[in-house]
Amino acid sequence: MLNEPKTQESATNNYAFTLLLTGYGILGYIDGTLPYPRLVIKENGQDQVNHSYSLWIRQHKLILSAIIASLTKTMVSFIRLYETSKSAWDKLESTYGKPSKGHIMALKSQLRKITRGNKIITESTHLVKSIVDEISVLDTPVGDDYKELSTAIRARDNPISFVELHEKL
Structure with a gap:
């Protein structure tokens, strides 16, 4: 399982996912350019709820759901403990993205x-x-x-x- 080679199908899926996320302007959730925002920010010297936090969480959950939906049961069990779409994507990339x-x-x-x-x-x-x-x-x-x-x-x-x-x- 851990050494499962990258197949043309998985490479194509990876490419398709990257295109899709780029098209929607949300690739940053898995490539790390849109980092996890803080829940509370200072605004005019006061602590305020960061509205971008809830948007980020929603988007990340949708992306993680799409990633999970595209995986086999074996692969899902392998990433189920990862909390962010980026960490799950990174694990999949490091495990399956390097050809043996x-x-x-x-x-x-x-x-x-x-x-x-x-x-x-x-x-x-x-x-x-x-x-x-x-x-x-x-x-x-x-x-x-x-x-x-x-x-x-x-x-x-x-x-x-x-x-x-x-x-x-």
């Missing part, structure tokens, strides 16, 4: 073993693209295994699109 060497090696092995077999070319190319995309998400170069193919693609005057590559294959 074994997972990367397994992906590269899958890529080397892909054959068309009885699959139609569309299935094969989409499988290749899926694995390469996952490797890319993990910030890992595909490696020397595909030097010949990448050299041929780079030698072209115009870049090749995935659709064009698919048609040629």
Whole structure:
């Protein structure tokens, strides 16, 4: 459980969450740029209830709820003791956000073993693209295994699109 590798799906979910929170202007709740406000502030020398405190708590609870709703039961139990969306997000990021060497090696092995077999070319190319995309998400170069193919693609005057590559294959 603790060493569960980052998958393309979890990376995509992370990316989607980041986009969503950025779009709503609330990414600061999980990246720490909107810190936990004080309940009481001084205003004109007097202690006053900080109205931004209740807004912050509400937003944080909504974000934490959305994070929890997107997780498996195992992952929820892992973060259930964290009180803020930022602390839960940080724990998930540190636990699942770093790809393991074994997972990367397994992906590269899958890529080397892909054959068309009885699959139609569309299935094969989409499988290749899926694995390469996952490797890319993990910030890992595909490696020397595909030097010949990448050299041929780079030698072209115009870049090749995935659709064009698919048609040629």
